[in-house]
Amino acid sequence: METCDLVLPCRDEGPALRQLLPLVPAPWSVVVVDNGSTDDTAAVAREHGARVVAEARPGYGAAVHAGVEASEAVFLAVMDGDGSFDPLDLDRLLAAVRDGADMAVGRRRPVRRGVWPWHARLGNALIVAFMRRRGGLGVHDIAPMRVCRRQALLDLDVRDRRFGYPVELLDRATRAGWRISEHDVAYHPRAAGTRSKVSGTVRGTVRTARDFAKVLA
Numbered sequence: 001m002e003t004c005d006l007v008l009p010c011r012d013e014g015p016a017l018r019q020l021l022p023l024v025p026a027p028w029s030v031v032v033v034d035n036g037s038t039d040d041t042a043a044v045a046r047e048h049g050a051r052v053v054a055e056a057r058p059g060y061g062a063a064v065h066a067g068v069e070a071s072e073a074v075f076l077a078v079m080d081g082d083g084s085f086d087p088l089d090l091d092r093l094l095a096a097v098r099d100g101a102d103m104a105v106g107r108r109r110p111v112r113r114g115v116w117p118w119h120a121r122l123g124n125a126l127i128v129a130f131m132r133r134r135g136g137l138g139v140h141d142i143a144p145m146r147v148c149r150r151q152a153l154l155d156l157d158v159r160d161r162r163f164g165y166p167v168e169l170l171d172r173a174t175r176a177g178w179r180i181s182e183h184d185v186a187y188h189p190r191a192a193g194t195r196s197k198v199s200g201t202v203r204g205t206v207r208t209a210r211d212f213a214k215v216l217a
Helices: 014-023 041-047 060-070 087-098 118-135 150-156 165-175 202-216
Strands: 004-010 028-034 051-054 075-078 103-110 146-149 180-187
Touching: 004 014, 004 060, 004 087, 014 041, 014 087, 028 041, 028 060, 041 051, 051 060, 060 075, 060 150, 060 165, 075 087, 075 150, 087 103, 087 146, 087 180, 118 165, 146 150, 150 165, 165 180
Parallel strands: 004 028, 004 075, 028 051, 103 180
Antiparallel strands: 075 146, 103 146
8 A cells, every 4th residue: 555644844833733633634644843842742743643753953944854754655745734734635636646746736725814924925926936937837836735756755856954945846846847736725824822934924934035045046
């Protein structure tokens, strides 16, 4: 049977994991990468049957890569562990990969106003527009939820260990001729008691945009 792992890069996401982990459907097994949390992220993950991997190096890319290396599954999914995505949407993405796509990605559709701050949405739109013009990228979001085969992802050799990771991933996948399938996914408010490291402030968004630009330079 082909195995499926869901990697959740987390830093101080204990309150979100309490709500999120019970919703993860079969056949997904969960790998929570604790990226320097000071709350009960690891304990909550273990209580709900998730495998916990500690990654001391700060950065989204570092956390994702640690989860990818720790997994031994055939199919791999990655999404934020803050409660903003519905794990049930993973099944549609997995089906697309099984049907022939090299990677299936989610396109965020906010469930209500204010979920996706204007500065974060603008930064995302500018980066994606640049990539679409430069290299023929065929999607409209930076793949905050994605599914692909684990070995194929490792073979892409994505190097960024900060917030530029998803942009470098899309850039490398496009250059490699990957067939990328995009699907609308609901984008919910973060779980109460958590705070975004990217879109929570204008400063965080600017820092992330700088990481994006660096990997595209």
